[in-house]
Amino acid sequence: MAPRVDHQADLRFMREALAEAVTVLGRTAPNPAVGCVIVKQGRVIARAATAPGGRPHAEPQAIAIAGRRTAGATAYVSFEPCAHFGQTPPCADALIAARIERAVIGCLDPYPPVRGRGVARLRRAGIAVDIGVLEDECRRLNEGFITRVTKRRPFVLLKMAMSLDGRIAAPKPGGWISSEQSRELVHRWRNECDAVMAGAGTVIVDNPRLTCRLKGGRDPVRIVVDAALRTPPQARVYHQRSAAPTVLVTTPENMDRARERYGRKVQLMAVRGSDAGIDIRLLMRDLAASRAISKVLLEGGAHLAASALHARVVDRVAFFVAPIIFGAGIPAIEGLQTSRASHAIRLNNLRARQIGPDWLLEAEPA
Numbered sequence: 001m002a003p004r005v006d007h008q009a010d011l012r013f014m015r016e017a018l019a020e021a022v023t024v025l026g027r028t029a030p031n032p033a034v035g036c037v038i039v040k041q042g043r044v045i046a047r048a049a050t051a052p053g054g055r056p057h058a059e060p061q062a063i064a065i066a067g068r069r070t071a072g073a074t075a076y077v078s079f080e081p082c083a084h085f086g087q088t089p090p091c092a093d094a095l096i097a098a099r100i101e102r103a104v105i106g107c108l109d110p111y112p113p114v115r116g117r118g119v120a121r122l123r124r125a126g127i128a129v130d131i132g133v134l135e136d137e138c139r140r141l142n143e144g145f146i147t148r149v150t151k152r153r154p155f156v157l158l159k160m161a162m163s164l165d166g167r168i169a170a171p172k173p174g175g176w177i178s179s180e181q182s183r184e185l186v187h188r189w190r191n192e193c194d195a196v197m198a199g200a201g202t203v204i205v206d207n208p209r210l211t212c213r214l215k216g217g218r219d220p221v222r223i224v225v226d227a228a229l230r231t232p233p234q235a236r237v238y239h240q241r242s243a244a245p246t247v248l249v250t251t252p253e254n255m256d257r258a259r260e261r262y263g264r265k266v267q268l269m270a271v272r273g274s275d276a277g278i279d280i281r282l283l284m285r286d287l288a289a290s291r292a293i294s295k296v297l298l299e300g301g302a303h304l305a306a307s308a309l310h311a312r313v314v315d316r317v318a319f320f321v322a323p324i325i326f327g328a329g330i331p332a333i334e335g336l337q338t339s340r341a342s343h344a345i346r347l348n349n350l351r352a353r354q355i356g357p358d359w360l361l362e363a364e365p366a
């Protein structure tokens with residue numbers, strides 16, 4: 001007899017699985033961040049998330065916690081259980097061996113060795129499977145992993161803080177544009193993204209640390225895009241005490257000079273140049289292929305943001321608009337040379353929410 005389905009309970013327990021997955025965002029590369037909750041007779045008997053570093057996966061950990069009680073239980077998993085022998089045996093097999101009666105899955109895994117196979121394996125073993133509970137949230141949680149697998153580059157979130165008249169800096173440096181609440185949200189994003197990226201101009205003018213200053217947070221990889229090696233070797237970003245490295249991206253021709261100029265503590269990456277500096281498309285591909293970077297928080301400045309938009313590697317913009325007017329200073333995006341409105345970069349799904357005194361505008365380039 002098919003197990004009884006309670007849609008409200010499914011939503012509630014999938015939310016709990018998602019809550020588990022959120023805690024390990026940015027820590028599971030090269031694997032997705034997955035949450036698993038095992039429920040028996042309406043009660044959660046185990047919960048787990050993918051371990052830091054990507055292994056063990058969430059399902060075997062939850063099964064181990066539940067022990068023998070898994071027989072006849074329901075497993076809520078935010079992402080399709082794997083079906084292939086990687087460095088660990090397939091999670092679908094672990095659920096089968098645990099005699100789970102029903103599996104509720106948030107979204108399918110687009111990774112070719114898994115795609116639909118995890119579900120097929122479970123169904124072949126007689127497990128009732130429901131897919132797509134809180135699907136959008138589950139997909140969004142792993143938008144980095146999904147983008148890396150399907151587009152072979154990281155998901156790029158372009159964040160900028162600007163005045164109401166669209167300036168990201170006043171003519172002279174000093175002072176914050178956005179509120180403390182907005183800046184705290186950015187630190188949460190740094191905590192969850194694999195890497196944070198800035199251009200040479202930003203490092204020269206702002207001298208940022210590009211670390212995560214949240215209590216209990218972790219630093220993303222810091223990436224500086226500096227084709228001509230204009231950033232000073234004493235810049236803060238190159239001298240952080242941090243578990244994550246700083247990576248300086250320059251052209252192959254400048255690698256020897258970079259090694260001399262920045263020393264051993266700074267990791268170097270050579271990427272072919274383009275008219276604007278570094279070829280951003282190539283850079284993103286390399287970050288995905290060589291470092292398994294799935295999500296990049298691009299923090300400007302104006303020229304690097306323009307290059308990324310022009311190269312069509314930006315997946316979402318997040319503009320914090322503060323209630324101030326400059327009337328002078330640096331425009332948010334510089335160098336696209338759009339000559340008429342019909343050539344503009346269009347965005348879909350524009351939405352706004354208030355963060356302290358600021359408005360956060362988010363949208364996806366069409």
Ligand SMILES: NC(=O)c1ccc[n+]([C@@H]2O[C@H](COP(=O)([O-])OP(=O)(O)OC[C@H]3O[C@@H](n4cnc5c(N)ncnc54)[C@H](OP(=O)(O)O)[C@@H]3O)[C@@H](O)[C@H]2O)c1
Nearest residue numbers: 161199200201202226227228277278300301302303304307
């Ligand atoms: N409010 C905010 O959210 C925010 C955030 C960041 C920055 N900012 C402000 O933005 C200003 C800096 O912006 P910016 O436009 O001068 O500098 P930027 O965008 O940070 O860096 C541009 C530089 O990066 C290098 N680069 C390498 N490859 C590139 C590529 N493909 N496309 C673009 N640049 C590439 C180039 O220098 P090389 O040729 O030497 O490599 C270029 O001059 C500062 O005033 C800062 O305060 C504001």
